[in-house]
Amino acid sequence: MRPFLLLVAVLLTATPAAAQIGDTNYRLGDQVQEQRAREIGKELRCLVCQNQSIEDSDASLARDLRRIVREQVEQGASNEQVMRFVHDRYGDFVLLRPPVNAATILLWATPALALLGGIFTIWRVRRRAPGIGPTELTEAERQRLAKLQGDQRA
Amino acid sequence: MSDRAAEKPPGASRRKLLVYAPLAVAAVGGLGFWAMLRGLQDGSFNPRGVPSVLIGKPPPEFALPALATSGLPALASADLRNLSRPVVVNFWASWCVPCIIEHPQLMELHRQGVPVLGVNYKDRLREAQGFLTRHGNPFQKLGVDQPGRVSIDWGVYGVPETYILDRNGNIRWRWAGPIMPEILAQDVRPLLARLA
Numbered sequence: 324m325r326p327f328l329l330l331v332a333v334l335l336t337a338t339p340a341a342a343q344i345g346d347t348n349y350r351l352g353d354q355v356q357e358q359r360a361r362e363i364g365k366e367l368r369c370l371v372c373q374n375q376s377i378e379d380s381d382a383s384l385a386r387d388l389r390r391i392v393r394e395q396v397e398q399g400a401s402n403e404q405v406m407r408f409v410h411d412r413y414g415d416f417v418l419l420r421p422p423v424n425a426a427t428i429l430l431w432a433t434p435a436l437a438l439l440g441g442i443f444t445i446w447r448v449r450r451r452a453p454g455i456g457p458t459e460l461t462e463a464e465r466q467r468l469a470k471l472q473g474d475q476r477a
Numbered sequence: 478m479s480d481r482a483a484e485k486p487p488g489a490s491r492r493k494l495l496v497y498a499p500l501a502v503a504a505v506g507g508l509g510f511w512a513m514l515r516g517l518q519d520g521s522f523n524p525r526g527v528p529s530v531l532i533g534k535p536p537p538e539f540a541l542p543a544l545a546t547s548g549l550p551a552l553a554s555a556d557l558r559n560l561s562r563p564v565v566v567n568f569w570a571s572w573c574v575p576c577i578i579e580h581p582q583l584m585e586l587h588r589q590g591v592p593v594l595g596v597n598y599k600d601r602l603r604e605a606q607g608f609l610t611r612h613g614n615p616f617q618k619l620g621v622d623q624p625g626r627v628s629i630d631w632g633v634y635g636v637p638e639t640y641i642l643d644r645n646g647n648i649r650w651r652w653a654g655p656i657m658p659e660i661l662a663q664d665v666r667p668l669l670a671r672l673a
Binding site for chain 2: 370371373383384387388391411412413414416417
């Protein structure tokens with residue numbers, strides 16, 4: 324119990340170091356430009372620790388790419404130009420938001436397909452519903468029922 | 478009692494089929510998972526692999542300085558045009574452990590006369606030289622990319638990384654990770670023979 328409490332105490336008092344990862348060396352002086360560079364960086368996947376953006380990752384390659392993004396923003400490149408520069412080198416994989424093309428259309432269409440499938444299923448079930456509800460008794464059932472009721476009366 | 482079977486509601490056989498539906502879904506899922514594991518094992522499926530966008534294209538323009546102490550000539554994109562035979566371009570660093578594992582295979586290619594060209598990635602010059610002195614030099618030419626910018630132009634995302642260029646200077650193959658003896662036998666040699 325003691326070590327556990329100690330661990331909890333340490334975790335509660337520790338500063339969120341992960342939240343502070345970032346390269347303070349290559350911040351742009353201009354706040355507007357720095358903001359744009361961050362927006363671009365958040366769209367780009369770090370190729371080393373994949374599932375993190377280059378803004379979040381502390382890998383050396385991510386640091387280099389952050390620097391490239393800032394250099395280009397400083398030189399007046401548009402967001403699209405910077406993204407194209409990185410995309411030309413690393414392909415679709417580097418984009419955290421995959422582009423719509425032949426290879427990714429199924430990925431993008433999945434939510435719509437799931438919704439359509441659900442609507443179709445509901446429609447089918449609804450249409451069939453009256454058939455499942457109360458129906459006429461068959462002749463055999465009626466006889467059996469009469470017999471049971473007769474038994475009860477007796 | 479005998480007429481009870483005949484009273485089966487009409488949708489019963491279909492409902493019976495539905496019981497097997499989850500089983501079928503599980504079977505298909507299991508098969509897919511098995512195929513994925515097989516692919517992971519033999520290397521044909523790599524979920525973390527970044528496909529190169531340069532396949533079929535010439536490498537980017539670049540000119541890298543030489544590693545002075547090695548006495549090897551420097552490397553530039555001009556060296557990768559109109560070749561007399563296919564070449565291997567290898568990105569490496571002295572701090573990279575898989576590079577040590579891969580090195581004997583590069584040495585073997587070099588001994589067999591395959592031109593192996595090197596790019597030393599983000600390294601200290603003295604340590605890069607130390608690596609070559611200790612493990613041997615497989616490179617015909619060697620460029621030093623300390624800022625790592627040329628490597629980014631190639632789409633390199635880690636070391637070691639290896640490219641094979643055909644005689645026209647177009648990139649035909651890229652391998653991210655160490656070239657193990659199996660890859661040398663299964664991929665590198667057949668491709669070099671085909672491109673020769």
